[in-house]
Amino acid sequence: GNSVTQMEGPVTLSEEAFLTINCTYTATGYPSLFWYVQYPGEGLQLLLKATKADDKGSNKGFEATYRKETTSFHLEKGSVQVSDSAVYFCALSDRGDDKIIFGKGTRLHILP
Amino acid sequence: EAGVAQSPRYKIIEKRQSVAFWCNPISGHATLYWYQQILGQGPKLLIQFQNNGVVDDSQLPKDRFSAERLKGVDSTLKIQPAKLEDSAVYLCASSLRGGLGNTIYFGEGSWLTVV
Numbered sequence: 001g002n003s004v005t006q007m008e009g010p011v012t013l014s015e016e017a018f019l020t021i022n023c024t025y026t027a028t029g030y031p032s033l034f035w036y037v038q039y040p041g042e043g044l045q046l047l048l049k050a051t052k053a054d055d056k057g058s059n060k061g062f063e064a065t066y067r068k069e070t071t072s073f074h075l076e077k078g079s080v081q082v083s084d085s086a087v088y089f090c091a092l093s094d095r096g097d098d099k100i101i102f103g104k105g106t107r108l109h110i111l112p
Numbered sequence: 113e114a115g116v117a118q119s120p121r122y123k124i125i126e127k128r129q130s131v132a133f134w135c136n137p138i139s140g141h142a143t144l145y146w147y148q149q150i151l152g153q154g155p156k157l158l159i160q161f162q163n164n165g166v167v168d169d170s171q172l173p174k175d176r177f178s179a180e181r182l183k184g185v186d187s188t189l190k191i192q193p194a195k196l197e198d199s200a201v202y203l204c205a206s207s208l209r210g211g212l213g214n215t216i217y218f219g220e221g222s223w224l225t226v227v
Contacts, residue, residue, distance in 0.1 A: 004154075036218075043115075043116070043220040043221055044155070044205075046215055049215075089154050099157050101154075105153070
């Protein structure tokens with residue numbers, strides 16, 4: 001079945017550091033890929049998405065590129081801020097089925 | 113634009129008791145979802161409605177969980193009787209029409225603790 005695997009946390013970085021959170025997926029079709037973010041005490045928010053191979057999703061300085069050959073959708077940011085501290089979820093939705101399957105989440109702590 | 117509204121935000125009950133969560137989706141959104149998020153895990157879909165019909169309830173534990181969306185707008189998720197392992201955040205979400213590529217908006221969640 002379809003699944004998402006993302007790196008375990010917590011990830012702790014200093015402010016202005018470079019961030020990578022790895023995500024790989026398994027899917028039978030051609031899924032859309034997503035990154036969701038959950039700030040403390042808040043609901044899940046869509047951060048970015050990509051719907052086909054080689055697409056790059058971007059938002060708030062975050063980027064992720066849909067790599068079909070490596071079945072990956074790694075999240076990157078060049079310079080993180082304290083306000084980026086949150087839990088990040090990689091997710092997929094298969095063609096013809098909008099049920100979203102989430103990874104387990106990666107908690108990110110940014111130190112000032 | 114108002115977001116997805118959920119209540120109550122927090123609930124503590126004893127095992128074998130019952131609990132109900134309410135969700136009001138974004139106005140005009142035809143598709144409504146209930147997800148269960150256990151601590152340390154990603155959200156898992158429990159049930160998906162399209163208007164007032166059920167699209168997918170394959171992961172809903174039907175012996176104790178039930179959900180309805182009678183008028184195709186707001187929805188209620190009920191657990192009866194509750195077990196300790198039901199402690200989780202219950203997330204309601206909605207989207208305009210469902211389908212691939214359609215953006216799903218989540219509420220803040222209802223936090224359930226079963227003791």
